[in-house]
Amino acid sequence: MQQNPFSFYDFLGYMLPGAVLLYLLTFVFGVDNLISILSLNETTNSTANQLLSFIPAVISSYLLGHILAIGSSALIESFSNYSNGYPSEFLFGVKAKSYLDSDSKMGIFGRFLLWIIILPISVFKLVLKDICKIKMFNQAKALPSPLKEAAFTKCKKVLKDEIEVDTKALVISNGIDGDYLRLLYHFIFEHSERHANKLQNYVALYGLTRNVSFVFVLTFWGALVSVLTGSSDLDWWHVSCFAALAYIFYIGFVKFYRRYSLEAVMAASVYCKKNG
Template sequence: MLNYASIVIITYIAGHFISITSAFFIEKYMNKKLGYPSIYLFNKLTGTSEKVCCPSCDELNADKKTKIKNRIINSILYPITLWDYLTQRLCYSQSLPFHLANTTWLMIKEGYEKKFITNSKLLKDEAGLHDDLFRLAYHYVYEFSKQHQTKIQNYVALYGFCRNICLVFIISFWISVPTFIYRFFTESNFIYSLLSMTLSFLFTYVFYVGFVKFYRRYTLEVLMAFAVLQSRETIS
């Protein structure tokens, strides 16, 4: 019984460790490369270029410590950074079509100005919810639209699951690499190590793409629900 309890506790701690670590590395990497979905969904309204795999202004102007930290993160997430470079991020869509983005943004902007009395400059300078303003829409929808709660929770669970499994495959990849090298040069049976390294490399990006897509859908679900709520209140 004690052994079973110990396994449960260790598994629980390991799960939280993976969740925290994946949020620090994978989610931070995504936000640095793409920005928050609540911003890049409206890129076509601002004429923001969707060029990929080039350093941002923040990255170019970053201090030495930040550059070192970014290089460490990119090195650890090498399977993702390499896939991003090879595919040019064509595996996941980014901004909304112009007309849909424009209509949705006008409704969101009007809702924020009426409901939250936010500084108008935050909404007029650029399209997209900057400075964590997305949290207001999330809590508003969660409070006043019960039918959207389950769907939002499902998206949160799905993007969290994909992010965590992505980290597991990254760890598996970095364990497989030295194992494969060692077995290759010692003329041992390296086929299984090669297979493990290849599958880890592939599934890392599969789950990363899943994470990005579900994170985007979660954000889009909240924003669309918020926009519809404004429309419903205007009609009533």
């Protein structure tokens, strides 16, 4: 399957989150220097010059998006995996361990520090999902039992017969290990263009929501510091909005992260080898 040099993920996963952060820094936090740095105020009546003036902003958004992706992967995605388990596990009913369950004291401290860093997400999750148990905020849902068993059996068969890997250690009580899921993903990507397109879309969407969630975590802390120090016109309304948006996009990330894994599992489940 051919892919364009500039993919759908590049636009959604990198450029848009970077642009959102630049917009918030410029027009909400009032970082006026960004306008002159990005040459947005040096336009003439020429249409060509006006278009060219946006090139620094576009490039900056794209590069900033890559930095956001690294940060969100290390923080937002890790928090989801620690809290819910991997999608290829909870889809098959594997219960996540306690958030602070780690083999070392440094591991426990690291998870506690992560909880503090992404405070708006961790607090909203604790209240809305863990304490109030509101169903709409629980996107880490397992498959129904009959479907779960049938899908697992077929995925195991594809791994063993088509990809030729040892599946003796693969049991439904542990779900599908991340390495096995990657094999299924690449197998489906090569053998089913219809499912490959859907997988790419889900990757782009969970990348977008994860990175934008991280943007609002950063702006939450920026707004909180500004309010406490009185260094800007921001108030508690801004702090609350950024916190809520961080959690909303986190929920979106978990949703599309699950759908990406589910699509790979379902595609493998309905795979039929073509004769000839």
